[in-house]
Amino acid sequence: MSTQLSNANDEEGGEASKSTIIGPLNFTKDSSTDPPTSLVDERAVPCMFCSNTYDFHTPDNGSDQCLAHLYLVHRLVVADVKEIACLPSYCYYWKEKFAQEPVEKYCSSMLLNQLPDGTSSPNEKYFLLSDVEPLDYELRQRLRREKLELVLTRHQFERTDRNFNRGCLYCRDYRAETRPEFVSHLYTKHFLLLGKPEHLVFVDELIEIVQDKLNRLICLFCEKLFKDRPTLKEHMRKKGHKRINPDNHYYDRFFLVNYRLKQKPEYVPIAKRKEESRVFASDSDSDSDWSDWNGEEQTTTCLFCTHAEANVDTLKRHMVAKHTFDFDQTVADMSFYQRVKVVNFIRRQMHIRKCIACGEQCPDYESLCKHLAELDHFRLDKEAGAWDQPEYFFPTYEDDQFLCHLEEVDNERDELSQEEGSIVISESVTASINLDAESLSLENFKL
Numbered sequence: 217m218s219t220q221l222s223n224a225n226d227e228e229g230g231e232a233s234k235s236t237i238i239g240p241l242n243f244t245k246d247s248s249t250d251p252p253t254s255l256v257d258e259r260a261v262p263c264m265f266c267s268n269t270y271d272f273h274t275p276d277n278g279s280d281q282c283l284a285h286l287y288l289v290h291r292l293v294v295a296d297v298k299e300i301a302c303l304p305s306y307c308y309y310w311k312e313k314f315a316q317e318p319v320e321k322y323c324s325s326m327l328l329n330q331l332p333d334g335t336s337s338p339n340e341k342y343f344l345l346s347d348v349e350p351l352d353y354e355l356r357q358r359l360r361r362e363k364l365e366l367v368l369t370r371h372q373f374e375r376t377d378r379n380f381n382r383g384c385l386y387c388r389d390y391r392a393e394t395r396p397e398f399v400s401h402l403y404t405k406h407f408l409l410l411g412k413p414e415h416l417v418f419v420d421e422l423i424e425i426v427q428d429k430l431n432r433l434i435c436l437f438c439e440k441l442f443k444d445r446p447t448l449k450e451h452m453r454k455k456g457h458k459r460i461n462p463d464n465h466y467y468d469r470f471f472l473v474n475y476r477l478k479q480k481p482e483y484v485p486i487a488k489r490k491e492e493s494r495v496f497a498s499d500s501d502s503d504s505d506w507s508d509w510n511g512e513e514q515t516t517t518c519l520f521c522t523h524a525e526a527n528v529d530t531l532k533r534h535m536v537a538k539h540t541f542d543f544d545q546t547v548a549d550m551s552f553y554q555r556v557k558v559v560n561f562i563r564r565q566m567h568i569r570k571c572i573a574c575g576e577q578c579p580d581y582e583s584l585c586k587h588l589a590e591l592d593h594f595r596l597d598k599e600a601g602a603w604d605q606p607e608y609f610f611p612t613y614e615d616d617q618f619l620c621h622l623e624e625v626d627n628e629r630d631e632l633s634q635e636e637g638s639i640v641i642s643e644s645v646t647a648s649i650n651l652d653a654e655s656l657s658l659e660n661f662k663l
């Protein structure tokens with residue numbers, strides 16, 4: 217598709233890659249001063265643990281393949297992966313770390329009674345890499361800044377660079393000096409709409425992809441395959457399909473708007489999170505009094521507010537009455553592990569102030585509650601499956617009593633795993649995190 221990385225491939229590995237912090241540099245164009253199109257080589261992104269590599273620019277989604285591999289083979293889940301501005305750099309960075317230190321040092325671990333493919337098997341260990349780890353948090357922040365800077369620099373360059381000099385996809389005698397000219401020509405002369413030139417970035421690659429699709433006789437919009445060029449042309453013209461498919465996320469990176477810095481919830485250090493979960497458990501206006509402190513009875517905190525109850529059924533009634541959320545009904549047809557995921561998902565969303573139904577980011581807890589109530593979003597979008605991700609095997613709060621009551625729900629399908637005993641929800645989530653290192657690094661950066 218593109219040849220621009222052929223030189224980089226020869227030079228990567230060896231000495232050159234060792235000198236950089238997050239992977240080998242990307243030599244996008246031979247001896248050229250053009251701004252780069254990526255932070256690192258994204259055509260051969262290494263697995264964090266083995267010698268596998270993934271091409272993040274293939275249409276069959278190299279990044280998904282890489283993440284699936286991490287989970288299936290190395291049992292590693294990356295939390296909030298969609299919010300990582302540059303997943304390739306992220307992989308390079310952690311590969312270097314994991315080459316020197318055991319994965320436990322930076323990841324939370326937990327035991328599940330199943331293999332990655334879902335086969336039941338007792339005490340299988342899994343790892344979660346998330347921004348609870350200070351290095352990970354710093355890395356994510358840094359990648360956001362660096363990626364945005366790269367995109368803006370590249371965009372500026374592409375708008376004015378006069379050495380583009382490229383022939384039209386359709387007509388023979390047209391050559392454009394600049395990228396905006398080229399994109400405008402496609403639209404005004406051939407009614408092919410890629411996007412407004414000022415909104416596009418990495419135009420060279422976008423054109424390569426469009427050309428490749430058309431050469432392979434695939435419609436840009438509906439992505440159906442046609443038998444010959446005239447039939448494809450006729451189809452695209454007649455159906456108004458002379459534009460790229462907006463639902464194909466593969467094109468997201470070509471639109472500047474997708475690099476806008478989204479508001480990120482404030483970072484809560486693990487020590488404070490622990491406090492928070494403790495406050496959650498004791499800051500109760502219910503009849504749980506000092507006698508609870510004997511440790512006989514532990515309270516469970518509401519999924520949506522700080523209300524806590526000793527009896528989980530009372531708490532569930534509270535959730536129905538106060539938040540119109542029927543937990544038992546929501547999870548009625550779910551397996552034990554799916555229920556675990558639902559609880560951890562809701563906790564996580566509430567913690568980062570995101571709606572559990574539509575995913576909207578709210579600035580604070582109050583506006584999130586208002587959103588949930590006004591739009592009737594105190595419900596789970598079961599189809600969308602945002603909750604059904606392996607990262608939600610891991611508890612959001614390490615002492616979440618809600619998780620301990622899930623096994624009490626009768627469910628025949630789960631009998632096997634319950635008989636095997638040891639449903640271990642959490643294996644000391646914080647054990648691997650060095651609190652001193654965390655506070656040190658927190659002082660060192662403020663955004």
Ligand SMILES: [Zn+2]
Pocket residue numbers: 263264265266267268285286289290
């Ligand atoms: Zn691997």
Ligand SMILES: [Zn+2]
Pocket residue numbers: 384385386387390401402405406
């Ligand atoms: Zn033309």
Ligand SMILES: [Zn+2]
Pocket residue numbers: 435436437438439440451452455457
């Ligand atoms: Zn079509």
Ligand SMILES: [Zn+2]
Pocket residue numbers: 518519520521522523534535538539
């Ligand atoms: Zn509540």
Ligand SMILES: [Zn+2]
Pocket residue numbers: 571572573574575576587588591593
């Ligand atoms: Zn919502």
